[in-house]
Amino acid sequence: SQQGEEDPQALSIQEGENATMNCSYKTSINNLQWYRQNSGRGLVHLILIRSNEREKHSGRLRVTLDTSKKSSSLLITASRAADTASYFCATDAYYGNNRLAFGKGNQVVVIP
Amino acid sequence: DTEVTQTPKHLVMGMTNKKSLKCEQHMGHRAMYWYKQKAKKPPELMFVYSYEKLSINESVPSRFSPECPNSSLLNLHLHALQPEDSALYLCASSQYFRDYNSPLHFGNGTRLTVT
Numbered sequence: 001s002q003q004g005e006e007d008p009q010a011l012s013i014q015e016g017e018n019a020t021m022n023c024s025y026k027t028s029i030n031n032l033q034w035y036r037q038n039s040g041r042g043l044v045h046l047i048l049i050r051s052n053e054r055e056k057h058s059g060r061l062r063v064t065l066d067t068s069k070k071s072s073s074l075l076i077t078a079s080r081a082a083d084t085a086s087y088f089c090a091t092d093a094y095y096g097n098n099r100l101a102f103g104k105g106n107q108v109v110v111i112p
Numbered sequence: 113d114t115e116v117t118q119t120p121k122h123l124v125m126g127m128t129n130k131k132s133l134k135c136e137q138h139m140g141h142r143a144m145y146w147y148k149q150k151a152k153k154p155p156e157l158m159f160v161y162s163y164e165k166l167s168i169n170e171s172v173p174s175r176f177s178p179e180c181p182n183s184s185l186l187n188l189h190l191h192a193l194q195p196e197d198s199a200l201y202l203c204a205s206s207q208y209f210r211d212y213n214s215p216l217h218f219g220n221g222t223r224l225t226v227t
Binding site: 030031033035040041043045048050086088092099107 | 116118152153154155157160167168200202204209210212213215216217218219220221223
C-alpha cells in the first residue's frame with residue numbers, strides 16, 4: 001500500500017541553523033502533507049503541497065516536491081529550541097484507498 | 113491549544129476493566145478518526161467515521177469498540193485489553209472524509225497503559 005517514508009534521521013542542530021528532512025513515497029499522489037509532533041502531544045499540521053506544485057513556503061518552512069523522484073523535503077530555517085519535535089510526512093495516494101499514509105518520522109533536536 | 117479535545121489525558125487499566133476514551137470537536141468537521149501510536153512510530157489508523165457512520169475499520173480487534181453519538185463526539189470503548197495495547201490513542205477530525213485537501217486536526221491523545 002502507499003506509504004510516505006522519510007529517510008530515517010535523527011537530526012541534532014544548534015539553534016539558528018537550518019534543518020532539512022526528506023520523505024519518499026511509492027505511488028502517484030494527490031498531495032503530500034507535513035505534520036509536527038512535540039513529545040507526548042498530538043500531531044500538528046504544518047503544510048500541504050499538491051502534486052502540481054513544486055515548492056511551497058509557510059513562515060520559516062519550505063517544502064519541495066519532486067513527483068518524478070517521488071520525494072519531498074522539508075526545510076526549517078533559523079531553527080529554534082521550540083522546533084524540537086518529530087516530523088512526519090503523509091501522502092494521499094492518487095489511486096488510493098482513502099487512507100492518509102504516514103511516514104516513519106524524523107526526530108529533530110534543536111540545541112539552544 | 114488543540115481544537116480537538118481528548119479525555120482522559122492518561123489512563124491506566126487492568127486487563128479486565130472497561131473504560132472509554134472521549135473526543136470532542138466543535139469545528140463542524142464531518143469526519144473523525146481514531147489512531148493508535150506506539151513510541152517512535154507513526155500513527156496507525158484504527159477507525160474513520162464520516163457523517164457519524166463508520167466508514168473504515170482497519171481490522172481492529174473487537175476489544176476496541178468505537179462510537180460516534182453525534183457529529184461532535186467520538187468515543188472509543190475499551191474492554192479486556194492486552195498489555196500490548198498500551199499506546200498513545202489519538203483522535204483527529206477533518207472537514208470531510210476522502211478530502212485530503214483538508215488536513216487532519218489532532219487532539220493531544222490519551223496515554224493508555226494496560227497492566
